Amino acid sequence: xTAFKTGDGVSVYVATAGAKAGxxxxxxxxxxxxxxxxxxxxDGPDEKPFxxxxxxxxxxxxxxxxxxxxxxRATILGTAAAPRDYLLAVxxxxxxxxxxxxxxxxxxxxxxVLFGDDTGRTTARRVHWADRETNVVNDLPTEAEFTPARWxxxxxx
Numbered sequence: 104x105t106a107f108k109t110g111d112g113v114s115v116y117v118a119t120a121g122a123k124a125g126x127x128x129x130x131x132x133x134x135x136x137x138x139x140x141x142x143x144x145x146d147g148p149d150e151k152p153f154x155x156x157x158x159x160x161x162x163x164x165x166x167x168x169x170x171x172x173x174x175x176r177a178t179i180l181g182t183a184a185a186p187r188d189y190l191l192a193v194x195x196x197x198x199x200x201x202x203x204x205x206x207x208x209x210x211x212x213x214x215x216v217l218f219g220d221d222t223g224r225t226t227a228r229r230v231h232w233a234d235r236e237t238n239v240v241n242d243l244p245t246e247a248e249f250t251p252a253r254w255x256x257x258x259x260x
Contacts, residue, residue, distance in 0.1 A: 110219025140173035
């Protein structure tokens with residue numbers, strides 16, 4: 104369930120408008136030759152629990168699991184010499200995000216891109232649209248946690 108540690112990937116974070124905690128993270132990454140979507144929920148029922156541990160501490164999530172209803176397709180745009188450019192198309196059902204917005208509704212949200220190291224197998228850098236406190240790439244519990252209070256606002260058209 105540590106898909107966000109495997110190199111390149113994209114995370115979408117969504118919570119109800121104004122949420123300070125909770126929400127959902129959908130992380131999409133290439134794992135074992137397939138594009139996989141993993142959903143992380145820090146609260147709610149213990150459906151598929153997982154603990155993220157480091158030598159210093161642990162963080163328990165009641166849900167961290169591959170989500171088969173999310174479809175994702177990655178197209179490599181690079182060349183054989185530089186194959187790390189890609190286009191990612193993802194479709195996420197609203198039920199997976201835990202919201203059911205109507206036109207004009209606002210969501211608390213963020214999107215982050217994770218960049219792999221030169222081997223492409225380990226995350227070396229995280230860049231987020233709204234949350235500027237995401238530069239940790241060497242502590243599993245810190246990387247797993249997320250804080251909607253630091254996200255921006257999206258409006259459904």
